[in-house]
Amino acid sequence: MCTALYRQSPSENQGQWLHAQALPVMWWQHLPSPLRALVVAPVQFEVRQDYEMAADRTQGYDSAHQPCFCVFRYVLTQLRSDDDEVFYEAPVYTETLSSWRLPDDRWLVCHTTTGSADRGEFQSRLSLRDSMPR
Numbered sequence: 001m002c003t004a005l006y007r008q009s010p011s012e013n014q015g016q017w018l019h020a021q022a023l024p025v026m027w028w029q030h031l032p033s034p035l036r037a038l039v040v041a042p043v044q045f046e047v048r049q050d051y052e053m054a055a056d057r058t059q060g061y062d063s064a065h066q067p068c069f070c071v072f073r074y075v076l077t078q079l080r081s082d083d084d085e086v087f088y089e090a091p092v093y094t095e096t097l098s099s100w101r102l103p104d105d106r107w108l109v110c111h112t113t114t115g116s117a118d119r120g121e122f123q124s125r126l127s128l129r130d131s132m133p134r
Contacts, residue, residue, distance in 0.1 A: 025060070027100075030096065030112060030124070031098070031108075039100035040100070040101045040102070042060025043061065043062060045058055046058070053074070054076075054091075055073060055074040058071045066101075068100065068101040069100055070133065071096065071098040073095070075094050076091070076092055077090060077091050077092065091114075093114065093115060096110075096111075097112075098110045106128050107131065107133065109127050111125055112124040
């Protein structure tokens with residue numbers, strides 16, 4: 001089951017993730033302020049970084065060591081050059097899937113995509129699920 005609850009407008013954007021940042025874990029980053037009191041807050045984190053691509057996964061646990069937060073982040077890059085001599089990788093697409101457990105064991109999920117990192121174009125939506133996204 002997936003039900004849309006909230007759509008974030010561009011003015012509410014607090015900066016999108018473009019590079020892996022493991023510390024500190026800001027588990028509330030994509031959660032609208034009015035909803036923060038409704039989720040189970042994590043007290044411990046496990047961060048896993050992918051070494052072959054710009055991607056990571058962070059899982060948060062409550063005091064009973066049950067999963068209560070999870071975020072997957074992925075960045076697709078493309079080689080670019082200003083002068084055809086020096087090349088660099090630039091982000092062209094990002095995707096973030098953040099999820100928080102509610103006290104009734106449902107999951108609040110925020111799916112955010114950035115189609116053009118140069119222009120800061122993004123879409124973000126919240127939904128409810130019966131289980132944690134995998």
